[in-house]
Amino acid sequence: MKRRHLLRSGAASAGLLALPGLLRAAEAPKELRLDYAYYSPASLVLRRFGWLEEDFGRDGTAVKWVLSAGSNRALEYLNSGSIDIGSSAGLAALLAKANGNPIRTPYIFSRPEWTALVVRRDSPIRSLADLKGKKVAATKGTDPYLFLLRALKVAQLKRGDIEHVALQHADGRVALEQGRVDAWAGLDPLMAASELDAGSRLIYRHVAFNTYGFLNVREDFQQRHPEALRRVIAGYERARKWIIGNTTEAAKILSEEAKVSLQVALLQLKLRTDLSNPQPSAEHVDALRAAAPILLDEQLVKPGTDLPRTITALVDTQFARGLLGSTG
Known part of the structure; x- marks a missing residue:
């Protein structure tokens, strides 16, 4: 009896140890669809080095990249279900969310001065x-x-x-x-x-x-594949830290992808891109609250839209907490 009990206990323990791997394999999507954009240097680095392909390839997940020419394109792709994860400006994401786009923002890819x-x-x-x-x-x-x-x-x-x-x-x-x-x-x-x-x-x-660079995810993808989303964010973190430590090399990648001179890429990356705070927080919520009135004033959303509530529904300040490291 004692031997059988020990055998059963051992088998149960082995099963528990194997469970995270089994769950990861079961949870992994067949295809991961995300965008890359010239206004999102981390996406260019990720795509260039194939870090997500390397990670998800172990589960048999194919990675598909789609070019976003602007926030409007990225948000259209998310709304239509053409991509699962896409990059946009924060206020553009809020506008889309208020008008029914089913997205959340669990990660900030940059604090840019990208427009004037x-x-x-x-x-x-x-x-x-x-x-x-x-x-x-x-x-x-x-x-x-x-x-x-x-x-x-x-x-x-x-x-x-x-x-x-x-x-x-x-x-x-x-x-x-x-x-x-x-x-x-x-x-x-x-x-x-x-x-x-x-x-x-x-x-x-x-x-x-200039509102922040928001990495947006379709709500249904976040619900069905939370571990896959964590791994994508881990990839973005790897790219963010690599850019901070290799800014000139990152500028070369931007230069080649966007077909601009190295001097142009360096101007964007060194002088107009802050990569210091990727964790969605009160800072980003407050920035959207300050910007939100323009959406009502210009009738870009339905009258009476509860924008503070929409901001809360958009900015996910908890999902990535504990996953993100320092810039060091």
């Missing part, structure tokens, strides 16, 4: 007030567009005081440099390239109007 209002080198425009009656390019549903709306309020201008030209970021840069629009709400690295390569000028900058 840009004019040509020879433009007579010198201030926000000079934008009245002018054509301004901006990509709807993105931080640059929302930055533009907030900047106009600073100058006591309304959206109707300018002629908004809806163009994707790259097309906005071309339109500005060709003189087809008077100003452009830019996005790095395209904005930095226009500065350094074409002499374009930034007429209005406001770091606090």
Whole structure:
């Protein structure tokens, strides 16, 4: 009896030891679909080195990368279910969430100054007030567009005081440099390239109007595959720390992927990208609360939308807690 009991106990213990591995294999998705974007350097590093492919390959999970040309594209892909995890600006994510996009944000990939209002080198425009009656390019549903709306309020201008030209970021840069629009709400690295390569000028900058880089996940993916999400965040952490320790090498990757000069990539990474705080926290919640009124003022969400509640539902301050290390 005693021997049989010991054998049963031993078998049970072995089963418990094997359980985490079995759960990991059972929980792993058949395919992991996520985006990469030139405004998210960590995604470029992850894709270049194949760290997620190496990790998930052990479970037979295929990794599929999709290029996001802007927050609007990343959020469209998430809303349609084309990707599971995607990168966007914080305020753009809030706008999407308020309008029904089923996403949460468990990780912050950067604190950037990636947008400003840009004019040509020879433009007579010198201030926000000079934008009245002018054509301004901006990509709807993105931080640059929302930055533009907030900047106009600073100058006591309304959206109707300018002629908004809806163009994707790259097309906005071309339109500005060709003189087809008077100003452009830019996005790095395209904005930095226009500065350094074409002499374009930034007429209005406001770091606090640049909302954070949010790594968003579809709610259903987070619920079904929490361990897979943790492993993706671990990959982003590996990339974040690698960039901090190898900024020039990371800039080379950005330069090659985005097809911009190394000087442009270094401007974006060294001077306009802060990678110090990846844990979603009160800092990010407060930033969205400060920015949220523009969504109601400009009727970008339904009247009466409870934006504070939406922010709480979007920013997941607990999921990654304990997973994230220091920048050292």
